[in-house]
Amino acid sequence: MKLVHKTILTTILFSPFSVLAEPHPGKVLFDEANCMKCHSTMGFNKPSLKKMAPDNYQDLQGAVAYCDQNLNVGWFDDEREKVVDYLNKTYYQFPQ
């Protein structure tokens, strides 16, 4: 009984860490598409960026789709959504 209890507790305690250790799937796609070639200097969500300047989640989806299409990355919709989610969590924090 005691051992079972401990196993359950260990699972509960350690599973969130193993999730955190995995990179966000959107970050993997983002890195592979070499987005930082331009955005390492330009950044995201900076006052100096005025062309798209997304101010809600839908705008951010549009901005990602714009660069994706221009660069011919060829992401599927679900892949693009992962990148939007990654950028939102990292730079924008828009409510969905």
Ligand code: HEC
């Ligand atoms: C060839 C250079 C280049 C590359 C590579 C590039 N972008 Fe962009 N991106 C731009 C430019 C230029 C803007 C507009 C910046 C401004 O407002 O002046 C922009 C704007 C954005 C914005 C809006 C930024 C903001 O806060 O205003 C997002 C989001 C974005 N890009 C996502 C991506 C993603 C995702 C990729 C990888 C697929 C990518 N970009 C790759 C040039 C690039």
